[in-house]
Amino acid sequence: MTEKIKIDDELFIGGREFNIIAGPCAVEDEQQMDAIGKFLNRLGVKIIRGGAFKPRTSPKSFQGLGMEGLRILKDIGEKYDLKVISEVMDPRDVEKAYDYVDIYQIGSRNMQNFTLLKEMGKTDKPILLKRGMSSTIDEWIQASEYISMEGNDQIIFCERGIRTFEDYTRNTLDLISVPIIQSRTKYPIIVDPSHGTGRKDLILPASKAALAIGANGLMIEIHPKPEEALSDGLQSLNFSEFEDLYEEISRMEKALKMNG
């Protein structure tokens, strides 16, 4: 069993816990975030995700609200009793973001941004380390050592799919990385089926498989109106779709626990 990463006194990732994290790809404005926060709180979700610094392939795409986005996230987190996870891309922002996030995220493009890994390794906050889009599992584990060598071993791996020739899905979700990471490190690993598949209709089956293979949680993109989202609309669930998924996965989790 993996170690438990403490998020607060009553909230952990790892061990026997199964956490479902949700939120929009990008923090767009207060109204959007308020609607999401309220919805997640009602469902019982404990952790909200939201991108403030957005790494986008093109400089012409929406780049996120930056620090203003983090402020909105934190407000919503406090208002609705949600812990906050958000990506930081610039080592100079690690300190600035410290008071706004409960879990730092290192995005796929930055898995081998060693400067950033070391800077976060100096903090005392949990770090979600996404797999690089073409990184081997070995490289991923070695990247985590840049964090732990600085003294921080509150690491949470996140499988989000790898790049292959298959083009029906956005990425190929390599679910077998879950038991491999769990046996070769002491850290928990969650699965991101939103980026891992890139298609709304595949998020539920991918989530079931992630739960069954032993993942320590899920991270899922939602949006009040996916068709109007500033990014990743195609892979974002609306509230009703997410509620269905949340209930189905929760039922399945219970059934598997009683069984196992």
Next chain:
Amino acid sequence: MTEKIKIDDELFIGGREFNIIAGPCAVEDEQQMDAIGKFLNRLGVKIIRGGAFKPRTSPKSFQGLGMEGLRILKDIGEKYDLKVISEVMDPRDVEKAYDYVDIYQIGSRNMQNFTLLKEMGKTDKPILLKRGMSSTIDEWIQASEYISMEGNDQIIFCERGIRTFEDYTRNTLDLISVPIIQSRTKYPIIVDPSHGTGRKDLILPASKAALAIGANGLMIEIHPKPEEALSDGLQSLNFSEFEDLYEEISRMEKALKMNG
């Protein structure tokens, strides 16, 4: 829900059924097959796999027993009440093998062997179509049309992993192909975690994920003494390991059915 492919009056693949097929990579001799047949019968397994014609990367590797292997398979199948699945590689062998197998297998290397696909499409036996090791899902579906256009639509897809840069596992098991095949065709799909991972310790977690994502079954390599197997020893389970897996997957199947 997928169509049910009839194997005999009481045995189907597809629909709500979940079948676990097992057997050795290669049929080696009668003694090996008798031990396996007896064991599978005791467990309640209904279908045995075993390679008689073995497609091997090198011509110097063991190429299988050929027709003699099929004869052994058929005898064991009759003795232990097991249906038989085996690969045929040469279109000229399709007719010869007809009386010996209950399900033809088309191997990964032959997914686009259109001559072979058409030849099997002319028979009235079910056909297990493995995914090519670098084939897209679209290509795989189109390959199946070479079979159905000849009049045979007793097709069973089999996901067995694709080729990527990741080298810790033998292949990258693309489990998301399961719901894609089920939504884009009417056919069932099973998963081969033995080739899909290439490592004994990953077969159980991969099998759980396959069940949870909705696969119609599993095909697993076993061997009385994997360390002495003429091929694929590293990924073959011994009897005790397979029995554990069989029971755990069966329990999980029941738990999920009661839940869902």
Next chain:
Amino acid sequence: MTEKIKIDDELFIGGREFNIIAGPCAVEDEQQMDAIGKFLNRLGVKIIRGGAFKPRTSPKSFQGLGMEGLRILKDIGEKYDLKVISEVMDPRDVEKAYDYVDIYQIGSRNMQNFTLLKEMGKTDKPILLKRGMSSTIDEWIQASEYISMEGNDQIIFCERGIRTFEDYTRNTLDLISVPIIQSRTKYPIIVDPSHGTGRKDLILPASKAALAIGANGLMIEIHPKPEEALSDGLQSLNFSEFEDLYEEISRMEKALKMNG
């Protein structure tokens, strides 16, 4: 230096020779082939390619003229003094095609069709072995051993690109396979920039690189009217484009020979 494969008393592939093979993806009719044959003969090309049996992803695509295509090819070859290369996919066609082709081709999808490899290995004709679309160089070399073990070592390798995540080109032309094949086997290797890139504008630069890296020749798709071709129109050169390429590559070949 590689061995020379004898095509006829005065024509060889390998050694210090550099051959440019050209022709349409598919033999469509006599008129098309006559125009191409006449054109190639005028330029000084010695070998014509043309597909009679076409392996197509979908059974609904044009499948080639079959034996009738081979008859047309042979007639054109005799009329215009061109040697003929054509693919055979079915082991039962190897013997039938024997009198019609000077060089058998094994296509990418059939690189590991061991039945076919062995059947051709029993003949005394040269065999062009295309690389499988996701085969490693090791697997390719081992596939060639299925031919040579039957007694035929008139093998010509053909690099045609491999499957990667890059989608601007149809395949990723792995030119470094040229010196690897030449150092690890005794056989010549030619390059197919038409399938290797899938784009007309990239065929000339790819051909120059192939010549410079030491390939023993090129195989290029041409068509009198690429926009009306029954297959692969996007990557086929018209006569004027091919003539420019032929002259530029021939000049470069001379310049490099004088230099080296």
Next chain:
Amino acid sequence: MTEKIKIDDELFIGGREFNIIAGPCAVEDEQQMDAIGKFLNRLGVKIIRGGAFKPRTSPKSFQGLGMEGLRILKDIGEKYDLKVISEVMDPRDVEKAYDYVDIYQIGSRNMQNFTLLKEMGKTDKPILLKRGMSSTIDEWIQASEYISMEGNDQIIFCERGIRTFEDYTRNTLDLISVPIIQSRTKYPIIVDPSHGTGRKDLILPASKAALAIGANGLMIEIHPKPEEALSDGLQSLNFSEFEDLYEEISRMEKALKMNG
């Protein structure tokens, strides 16, 4: 023809120029660099490469000499009249490194480190942008726009191979990216056959192909004693091997120019 990037009043990359850049993977000490600088100066090489900040997969590997390495590089550059290219990984080091390098390098792992791209885009020095190890050509071009949007359009692309299933070579050198970058941007592109192949014996053939396909130069790893190098020894040429390559490529360049 691409634009010419001015390195100094008499030195350009791009246009009709063909530059061969050489140097060690990592700056190890003054003695090593003095030997290399003297050697390159004697041959007529104009630009030396050398890593001071080394992005290494494992934090336990040699991480480079940092600023001390840059100081050594600059001294050697001045002593032997060589322009200096070196990688910077941390946006906070861009300014610090400014006085020490003539060309900034952005390494493969940092191709989508947008923070770093923007920081360098604010300087007035040329930037060598290596292709990400699994980046598409589109993504690479879009990454360059993060630089040019800040006002710096002295961009030099560098193809260094992509990640595929082929494991005989370290990467698959995608040489066709050369004409694609040249037609879709106005910038020059050079080729790194050292990382692109990972094997000494393949560097010369890869270099010939790069020249023939129209690359604007090469960047090659050399070391006085490759077997003692602190990193990348297997792919580094010793002085005598590099001298042979330098002469052969220069002869070929002349032959092609006279021809074309």
